[in-house]
Amino acid sequence: MRKAEIHMQGRLTGVLEERDRDYTFTYDAAYLADPHAVAISLTLPLQTGSFKDKRLFPFFDGLIPEGWLLDIAEHTWKLDPRDRMGLLLACCRDCIGAVSVIPLEDRK
Numbered sequence: 001m002r003k004a005e006i007h008m009q010g011r012l013t014g015v016l017e018e019r020d021r022d023y024t025f026t027y028d029a030a031y032l033a034d035p036h037a038v039a040i041s042l043t044l045p046l047q048t049g050s051f052k053d054k055r056l057f058p059f060f061d062g063l064i065p066e067g068w069l070l071d072i073a074e075h076t077w078k079l080d081p082r083d084r085m086g087l088l089l090a091c092c093r094d095c096i097g098a099v100s101v102i103p104l105e106d107r108k
Helices: 029-033 067-077 084-091
Strands: 002-008 011-018 023-027 051-053 099-104
Antiparallel strands (some): 002 011, 023 051
């Protein structure tokens, strides 16, 4: 299982997890309690329950670089181009825009 904290504008918004057969995203309770909280994506509206999907959520997949930048990342870090979570964890700590992905160590 791999996990990452999702930050927006430097503030923890939730946690993304890759499990054996699915992905989950859960907003942080403290973030949800803030009356000024906004959703990180229209496809991931604010809610207390977890979002679940068998594939990496399109919003997070869209953060992964493309083209020559992706080629450089794959070769530099020897990443499998089909491992979308691995690419997200390796390449999206400092994304263009408000969202960043901070990998958490495996806590089995």
